[in-house]
Amino acid sequence: MAITFYPDHGTILMCDFNTGFKAPEMVKKRPVVVVSPRRNNSQLCTIVPLSTVPPTPILDHHHRMNLASMPDSLTEKESWAKCDMLMTVSLNRLDRVADGRGVNGKRKYVSMKITPDDFKAIRTGILFALGLNSLTEHLP
Numbered sequence: 001m002a003i004t005f006y007p008d009h010g011t012i013l014m015c016d017f018n019t020g021f022k023a024p025e026m027v028k029k030r031p032v033v034v035v036s037p038r039r040n041n042s043q044l045c046t047i048v049p050l051s052t053v054p055p056t057p058i059l060d061h062h063h064r065m066n067l068a069s070m071p072d073s074l075t076e077k078e079s080w081a082k083c084d085m086l087m088t089v090s091l092n093r094l095d096r097v098a099d100g101r102g103v104n105g106k107r108k109y110v111s112m113k114i115t116p117d118d119f120k121a122i123r124t125g126i127l128f129a130l131g132l133n134s135l136t137e138h139l140p
Helices: 116-129 133-138
Strands: 012-016 029-034 044-051 062-064 080-082 087-090 097-101 107-110
Touching: 012 044, 012 097, 029 116, 044 116, 062 116, 080 116, 116 133
Parallel strands: none
Antiparallel strands: 012 029, 029 044, 044 080, 044 087, 062 080, 097 107
């Protein structure tokens, strides 16, 4: 089910890459971090995908996520932000993260924000991926 709100930057959501993409692009459902600012009346959102497969080699456009940034259901394995795979997707592809069951037995969904340090590292990784690493010294 698609989200019905425009997420804040730094929010972790799930993105369905099953349709319209071809390998080596992302081709399955996976967690992502929203990096675009809130936009009124937009149906598009810019995201960075997360992966549990450590990159080989680890480069400046990769970032290992802090467990404090992750919903409980995504903490079994470490996650890596793949900042070189920055993309803009329709809100129709996005949903909240299923995070276990609530006290009533119904599935619980969350849309939480990552830590400020992780968000800064992802922004820095994006600049490296785009060849704009000289701008990293100006990030707050």
